[in-house]
Every structure is written in C-alpha cells, then in structure tokens.
C-alpha cells in the first residue's frame with residue numbers, strides 16, 4: 446500500500462478518536478462504544494488500532510476467522526460483550542490474565558513483552574472466542590496448540606503504532622495454551 450494512503454488512514458483514525466472521546470461518557474454504565482453484529486464493544490484503551498477507521502471491520506473478520514476455526518457461529522457470541530483494556534491484565538476468576546471469557550470477554554491490548562499491540566488480531570481474542578465456542582477451561586482440545594489456519598487467515602494486514610501505520614505481525618503463541626492446563 447502506498448505511503449500516502451497510510452498517512453490518510455492515520456489522520457482519519459485520529460479524527461475518529463476525537464469523535465469517540467467527545468461522545469462517550471466516563472463510567473462502566475455508559476454502554477458499548479460500538480457493536481460488531483450483536484457484540485457490544487467497550488473501548489477502555491488508547492491503543493491506536495482500536496481507534497482506527499477499519500477497527501469494526503477488523504474485529505468482525507477476526508471473530509469470523511476464530512469462529513470458523515473453533516466450529517462456532519455468531520450465535521455463540523449472542524449476549525457476549527467485549528472489553529478491550531489498556532491495563533496490562535484483566536481479572537479472570539480471581540487471577541490476572543491477558544484475556545478472559547466468563548460469559549463476557551475481556552482482553553488486554555498490551556503484550557507483556559512487546560508492549561501495546563498494533564492490531565486486534567495480535568490480542569488473545571482468538572483464544573477467548575475458543576472458550577466461547579467450546580468451553581474447555583482446562584484446554585484439553587488439541588486445537589489450543591495449533592491455530593495455523595487462523596494465522597494464515599489473518600496474516601498480511603496493517604497495524605497501527607503510535608508512529609503511524611505498521612505491520613500486523615501475527616504471533617500464534619499468544620493464542621496457544623499448553624494442553625491440560627487451566
């Protein structure tokens with residue numbers, strides 16, 4: 446993609462951030478910032494990708510890829526909300542985790558090693574969709590250690606860093622989990 450388009454996308458993202466900031470009240474009961482199909486999405490992060498113009502579409506296609514891999518459908522996400530937080534972890538059953546599904550979904554936009562993710566595809570969202578579809582809290586299904594098909598489906602997209610447009614490098618290890626461990 447030519448560099449001019451990149452700059453244009455970032456400028457649009459900044460404008461969207463301004464609009465979202467102006468329109469949203471503070472507080473947990475303010476309601477979702479956006480909906481992807483039936484999923485209400487709460488943005489509690491300043492990660493640039495979450496304010497990019499393409500974010501709703503990226504979220505939807507990432508859900509699609511994950512649902513396809515886990516053998517689920519959008520029905521599995523009915524009544525599920527998704528919160529993206531800029532905190533380094535989320536609370537999950539009394540423990541700190543990078544993501545959680547307990548009827549609702551919470552994921553951090555920060556990787557412990559590389560810092561703020563450049564795109565939603567890099568987050569643990571694909572993993573948490575697995576819990577929404579198959580449950581399996583002890584990770585006994587061998588698919589928890591594969592995920593190559595999702596990597597292939599989501600590779601080659603752009604990411605958004607503080608400096609502008611970058612690559613959305615996929616790390617399937619973020620989605621994987623040792624088998625038989627909660």
Ligand SMILES: [Zn+2]
Pocket residue numbers: 572576582584622
């Ligand atoms: Zn898990």
